[in-house]
Amino acid sequence: xxxxxxxxxxxxxxxxxxxxxxxxxxxxxxxxxxxxxxxxxxxxxxxxxxxxxxxxxxxxxxxxxxxxxxxxxxxxxxxxxxxxxxxxxxxxxxxxxxxxxxxxxxxxxxxxxxxxxxxxxxxxxxxxxxxxxxxxxxxxxxxxxxxxxxxxxxxxxxxxxxxxxxxxxxxxxxxxxxxxxxxxxxxxxxxxxxxxxxxxxxxxxxxxxxxxxxxxxxxxxxxxxxxxxxxxxxxxxxxxxxxxxxxxxxxx
Amino acid sequence: xxxxxxxxxxxxxxxxxxxxxxxxxxxxxxxxxxxxxxxxxxxxxxxxxxxxxxxxxxxxxxxxxxxxxxxxxxxxxxxxxxxxxxxxxxxxxxxxxxxxxxxxxxxxxxxxxxxxxxxxxxxxxxxxxxxxxxxxxxxxxxxxxxxxxxxxxxxxxxxxxxxxxxxxxxxxxxxxxxxxxxxxxxxxxxxxxxxxxxxxxxxxxxxxxxxxxxxxxxxxxxxxxxxxxxxxxxxxxxxxxxxxxxxxxxxxxxxxxxxxxxxxxxxxxxxxxxxxxxxxxxxxxxxxxxxxx
Numbered sequence: 001x002x003x004x005x006x007x008x009x010x011x012x013x014x015x016x017x018x019x020x021x022x023x024x025x026x027x028x029x030x031x032x033x034x035x036x037x038x039x040x041x042x043x044x045x046x047x048x049x050x051x052x053x054x055x056x057x058x059x060x061x062x063x064x065x066x067x068x069x070x071x072x073x074x075x076x077x078x079x080x081x082x083x084x085x086x087x088x089x090x091x092x093x094x095x096x097x098x099x100x101x102x103x104x105x106x107x108x109x110x111x112x113x114x115x116x117x118x119x120x121x122x123x124x125x126x127x128x129x130x131x132x133x134x135x136x137x138x139x140x141x142x143x144x145x146x147x148x149x150x151x152x153x154x155x156x157x158x159x160x161x162x163x164x165x166x167x168x169x170x171x172x173x174x175x176x177x178x179x180x181x182x183x184x185x186x187x188x189x190x191x192x193x194x195x196x197x198x199x200x201x202x203x204x205x206x207x208x209x210x211x212x213x214x215x216x217x218x219x220x221x222x223x224x225x226x227x228x229x230x231x232x233x234x235x236x237x238x239x240x241x242x243x244x245x246x247x248x249x250x251x252x
Numbered sequence: 253x254x255x256x257x258x259x260x261x262x263x264x265x266x267x268x269x270x271x272x273x274x275x276x277x278x279x280x281x282x283x284x285x286x287x288x289x290x291x292x293x294x295x296x297x298x299x300x301x302x303x304x305x306x307x308x309x310x311x312x313x314x315x316x317x318x319x320x321x322x323x324x325x326x327x328x329x330x331x332x333x334x335x336x337x338x339x340x341x342x343x344x345x346x347x348x349x350x351x352x353x354x355x356x357x358x359x360x361x362x363x364x365x366x367x368x369x370x371x372x373x374x375x376x377x378x379x380x381x382x383x384x385x386x387x388x389x390x391x392x393x394x395x396x397x398x399x400x401x402x403x404x405x406x407x408x409x410x411x412x413x414x415x416x417x418x419x420x421x422x423x424x425x426x427x428x429x430x431x432x433x434x435x436x437x438x439x440x441x442x443x444x445x446x447x448x449x450x451x452x453x454x455x456x457x458x459x460x461x462x463x464x465x466x467x468x469x470x471x472x473x474x475x476x477x478x479x480x481x482x483x484x485x486x487x488x489x490x491x492x493x494x495x496x497x498x499x500x501x502x503x504x505x506x507x508x509x510x511x512x513x514x515x516x517x518x519x520x521x522x523x524x525x526x527x528x529x530x531x532x533x534x535x536x537x538x539x540x541x542x543x544x545x
Contacts, residue, residue: 051430058354082432090430096423098442108441109431158427165431 002070004029004199005050005169010064012045014057019045021223023064027216032191032200034210034231037220037246043203046220047171050201051088052081068169086113088169089162089198094178095154097146097161102138105146105157109165124164131197132160133190152183156190163194170194172202176209188213207247211235219243293521297514305515309479316508319516324481325394325489326523329473330463332398332485337405338455344406345413345451350439369407374467376404381471395485397473404468405458412454416447449539456531463524466493492520 005027012020020042027033035043048054049066052073065072073084086109097105106125115121125142129135134156138149146157155175162170172191176184191200191213204210210217211231218228219242227234227243238244257263304318311317348365352358380400390396420443428438444451466474474494482489500513 053426053430056426056429082434085430086432088430090427092423092427094423096421096427098424098427099446108428108433112428112431112433112437112441161427161431 002029003027004068005201006065006067006070007046007049008065008067010049010062010066012042012049012054012063013061015059019223020049023223023225025218025225025228027199027201029199030195030197031215032195032202032213033216033218034214035201035203035218035220036205036207036210037226039205040222041220042223043218043220044173046218046225047173047201047203050169050171051085051090053090055081082113086165087167088171089159089165089167091155091159091162091170091172091175093174095151095158097154097157100146101143102146102149102157103142106160106164109161113165125160128160128164129157131163131194132156133186133193134160150183152179152186155179155183155187159187159190159194168199170198170200172200174203174205177205184209207235207249219246221246290521293514293517297511297516297518300511300515301518306519310477319490319492319495319512319519321478321481322490322492322495322516323519323523325474325491326463326493326520328394328482328489329397329401329469329491330459330527332394333401333405333462334455334458336398337402337409337458340402341406341409341454341458342413342451345410345417345454346439346444348410349414349417350435350443365407365410368403369411372467373404373465374470376400377468377470377472379403380468385472391486392471392473392475392488393486394473394482394489397469397489397491398485400468400472401462401465404465405462408457408461409454412457413447413451416450416453417443419450420446445541449535452531452535452538456528456535459527459531460524463527464493464520466491466497469494492516492523496520 003026005025007023007025010020010023011018023042023046035046037043045054049062050068050073054060054062062074066074068084068087076084098108100108103125106128107121110121110124115124126135126139129138134153137153138144138157141148146154149157155178159170159175176187179187188209191202194200195215202210202213214231216228217231217234219226219234219238219240221242227238227240229239234243235247238247306318306323307320308318309320348358348361352361377400380396380403384390384396384399385392388396390399424442424446425438428442429435433441469491473488474491475488476498478488478490496513496516499509499516
């Protein structure tokens with residue numbers, strides 16, 4: 001069986017701080033994997049391995065193999081990092097649309113990467129907004145500022161922005177933690193839809209969310225991947241005591 | 253049972269009120285000082301202000317006539333120094349905040365920028381004379397004066413650029429990188445547009461500083477009396493602050509020259525206010541353009 005993403009014995013250090021300890025995980029294509037664990041456990045750091053966002057932090061040291069489509073993404077040329085990042089869309093905790101129009105936000109990734117054909121851009125913007133279930137709500141105000149729509153809509157705009165460059169992997173770092181319950185459920189429905197076309201990793205603090213949206217769940221604690229299994233298994237019959245303590249809310 | 257002091261709530265309330273009134277009094281008195289200055293100068297200078305004062309050359313040993321060459325000179329110097337200092341200062345601020353790695357070098361650059369801001373303006377004047385006027389042979393000229401004033405304004409512009417960029421949330425940068433954008437593209441298309449309204453503040457501060465300075469232009473450009481408008485950047489020119497100094501200190505006919513001095517001060521203040529308003533307008537314009545809420 002071929003995995004979309006695979007890590008083998010990954011260690012990551014911020015200076016002297018050992019943030020990820022010998023983490024190995026295999027992720028199946030077109031599934032949703034939830035990464036859970038208390039704050040500071042390394043789950044966001046783990047997520048940022050796959051588009052090499054950790055590279056932006058000074059003093060980071062990474063050991064082990066990190067593969068996407070069986071290719072070690074830390075052994076590629078510097079010029080191939082942009083291609084990697086195109087291939088792995090990212091959605092952040094707080095909605096962070098650029099101070100541009102709704103249209104230009106989605107078009108940004110296309111323009112960055114040298115697509116200037118207006119017709120092509122328009123098509124792609126519409127397609128991405130539809131994929132992000134936002135098209136109907138914004139199709140009449142594409143020229144309006146992205147700050148004029150609600151927080152939940154902004155987050156779906158950020159998802160559309162990420163989808164526009166046609167990635168295969170979608171990295172979501174607590175994408176609903178800053179949103180109200182209704183917007184959150186819209187994002188969750190969207191994740192469920194997107195699973196058909198994308199491999200999704202989602203960091204979340206919300207146990208219910210993890211159990212609702214994901215197929216697999218990884219539980220991190222102090223940099224260790226304590227347990228990784230089918231979500232159903234993790235939430236009904238975890239092997240490790242620590243996992244059970246966490247999901248039942250005894251610490252966190 | 254715990255016995256709280258009697259009237260403790262009244263005492264707290266009283267202390268609150270006292271502090272509040274002190275703070276309010278101090279901030280109002282600052283406004284009062286500004287109004288007092290304006291009133292004082294306006295009262296003495298308004299008498300000489302008419303169209304002729306703006307539009308004609310000084311006459312009869314600067315005891316009569318207008319101050320046109322000084323107004324034009326100051327406008328040239330402000331524009332010239334900002335054309336030089338704003339792009340350089342902005343690029344330098346961008347380098348310090350976006351490119352320079354944390355550490356010795358960056359700390360050193362910041363320290364030196366701060367030191368540069370602390371150099372007395374007369375020292376800039378001497379330096380400008382030695383380098384631009386003599387060494388580079390520009391002579392006493394608008395070019396030499398603008399360059400000297402630009403040096404004076406640089407640290408302000410660098411610092412405000414740096415602070416404005418620092419205020420841009422990192423997630424904007426990360427979102428851009430995550431889409432495969434380069435650092436340069438991210439800075440050009442995302443970071444600087446967000447920070448630009450605040451960067452303009454640096455421009456405003458720079459203009460305020462430069463337009464009122466006398467010492468840096470003393471040896472580098474300012475003409476004591478030049479009854480014509482400058483022809484090129486290699487020409488000398490008159491300037492409002494220096495003109496003000498000249499007519500306040502020289503001349504024997506104080507009766508007639510004093511009102512002209514105050515009139516010049518009124519014009520100088522009016523120009524600074526006007527340019528500040530213009531820059532504020534620019535700032536709001538860019539603010540609306542990036543539509544930050």
